[in-house]
Amino acid sequence: MRVVVDFDLCESNAVCMGIAPEVFEVRDDDYLYVLQEEPPAELHDRVREAASRCPKQAISLED
Amino acid sequence: MDHIAVVGASLAGLRAAETLRAEGFTGRLSIVGDEPHRPYDRPPLSKQVLTGEWDAERIALPVGAPGRLDAGWLLGRAAVRLDAAARRVTLDDGTVLDADGIVIATGASPRLLPGTDGVAGVHVLRTVDDATALAGALDGARSAVVVGAGFIGSEVAASCRARGVEVVLVEPLPQPLARVLGERVGSVVADLHRRHGVDVRLGVGVEAVTTGATGRPRVTLADGSVLDAEVVVVGIGVIPNTAWLADSGLALDDGVLCDETTLAAPGIVAAGDVARWPNRRFDEVMRVEHWEHALDMAAHAARRLLAEAAGEPGEAYEPVPWFWSDQYDRKIQLAGRPHPDDELAVVAGDLDGDRFCALYGRDGRATAVLGINLAGRVVRYRRALADGLAWDQVLADAEANAAAAPGGA
Numbered sequence: 001m002r003v004v005v006d007f008d009l010c011e012s013n014a015v016c017m018g019i020a021p022e023v024f025e026v027r028d029d030d031y032l033y034v035l036q037e038e039p040p041a042e043l044h045d046r047v048r049e050a051a052s053r054c055p056k057q058a059i060s061l062e063d
Numbered sequence: 064m065d066h067i068a069v070v071g072a073s074l075a076g077l078r079a080a081e082t083l084r085a086e087g088f089t090g091r092l093s094i095v096g097d098e099p100h101r102p103y104d105r106p107p108l109s110k111q112v113l114t115g116e117w118d119a120e121r122i123a124l125p126v127g128a129p130g131r132l133d134a135g136w137l138l139g140r141a142a143v144r145l146d147a148a149a150r151r152v153t154l155d156d157g158t159v160l161d162a163d164g165i166v167i168a169t170g171a172s173p174r175l176l177p178g179t180d181g182v183a184g185v186h187v188l189r190t191v192d193d194a195t196a197l198a199g200a201l202d203g204a205r206s207a208v209v210v211g212a213g214f215i216g217s218e219v220a221a222s223c224r225a226r227g228v229e230v231v232l233v234e235p236l237p238q239p240l241a242r243v244l245g246e247r248v249g250s251v252v253a254d255l256h257r258r259h260g261v262d263v264r265l266g267v268g269v270e271a272v273t274t275g276a277t278g279r280p281r282v283t284l285a286d287g288s289v290l291d292a293e294v295v296v297v298g299i300g301v302i303p304n305t306a307w308l309a310d311s312g313l314a315l316d317d318g319v320l321c322d323e324t325t326l327a328a329p330g331i332v333a334a335g336d337v338a339r340w341p342n343r344r345f346d347e348v349m350r351v352e353h354w355e356h357a358l359d360m361a362a363h364a365a366r367r368l369l370a371e372a373a374g375e376p377g378e379a380y381e382p383v384p385w386f387w388s389d390q391y392d393r394k395i396q397l398a399g400r401p402h403p404d405d406e407l408a409v410v411a412g413d414l415d416g417d418r419f420c421a422l423y424g425r426d427g428r429a430t431a432v433l434g435i436n437l438a439g440r441v442v443r444y445r446r447a448l449a450d451g452l453a454w455d456q457v458l459a460d461a462e463a464n465a466a467a468a469p470g471g472a
Contacts, residue, residue, distance in 0.1 A: 018385070
């Protein structure tokens with residue numbers, strides 16, 4: 001799994017960070033940082049949840 | 064269970080349907096929606112759709128891979144009756160749905176200002192059709208009166224300013240959002256509007272909205288002042304859509320009353336704006352009208368329905384509510400349940416700056432976190448709130464913030 005964020009869409013609402021903080025972090029500069037672009041299998045469920053909950057649909061997952 | 068009817072085809076209804084399928088429900092699934100549209104996302108209505116930045120088509124919610132949901136869509140038809148004991152839903156065209164399980168997700172409707180029925184130029188904002196009508200009315204308009212400085216009213220005011228429309232924002236409370244955020248933080252929101260050229264009238268209600276001599280709406284305030292505008296937008300809250308449940312046998316009280324697991328009756332759950340339930344984390348029976356909550360509660364309710372059918376115990380639903388509101392260049396986020404008279408401690412930035420993070424607390428415990436343009440901080444504190452955050456810890460963070468500030472101790 002590879003996490004791809006469309007930063008033109010991302011509004012830094014930090015919904016993803018609430019669900020999978022190991023992978024997504026919105027820092028004090030208000031930008032989203034992807035901490036693990038290829039997250040380990042045990043995080044996949046939560047990363048999928050984070051992608052599906054993004055209010056801007058800015059997160060896509062590639063196999 | 065052979066047949067589940069989801070009544071409500073917006074965010075909560077869609078997420079409930081998706082969750083039912085994801086959890087392995089393979090029976091018949093019906094989704095009823097009173098709007099003619101497929102599910103769409105409401106937050107952009109008061110922002111990107113109203114400013115004209117986005118077409119209305121762009122807000123469609125992804126309904127998942129083709130065939131995955133495998134649902135029968137009954138759109139443009141309102142549910143008018145429920146027999147809870149028989150689990151029978153009747154629609155306005157006479158269709159009867161006999162279901163084994165029912166998800167109630169009928170949302171809420173805007174409260175109207177009394178006496179404004181039939182007054183041309185008066186708008187509310189809830190649906191995409193409302194947004195399209197309002198955006199059309201704002202085309203070429205020079206002035207608008209926005210009644211209510213809650214989240215919708217504030218966002219509408221900001222979008223009007225983005226379009227170059229002059230705005231008078233009328234709020235009967237002493238500060239915007241005073242009942243939610245308290246007067247100190249409310250004053251921050253009022254200042255934000257003023258800095259963007261909004262004429263903010265606080266502590267004054269609307270006496271009447273009539274049709275003026277020019278055929279345009281005329282707003283008379285309780286202090287006697289008269290406002291003529293081309294467009295009036297009323298954002299004074301919503302009422303849960305429960306009229307169709309009047310003789311259903313369900314308990315209704317400002318929403319559908321559920322137990323702590325979201326169950327309203329055997330085989331019936333409710334979620335989203337329409338649902339009221341005891342959130343044990345806050346020891347409060349609450350109804351929450353936010354985007355994230357609609358998703359979260361709908362997923363919980365769908366699982367609850369399946370668990371009940373399987374004879375399994377239900378889990379309590381005890382979230383820390385969370386939402387955001389975009390106004391101008393500010394992203395306001397709130398997590399938790401503040402009381403207006405809670406103590407307030409600023410743990411990052413300062414209240415009059417461009418960005419800050421503040422916590423609310425009472426009785427030695429933090430109750431909520433508010434952030435402006437500091438979403439990451441809100442998420443971290445939200446997690447801490449879920450674990451129970453001591454006010455002493457918050458005060459320590461606030462002291463560290465004050466010490467770090469220029470000119471701080």
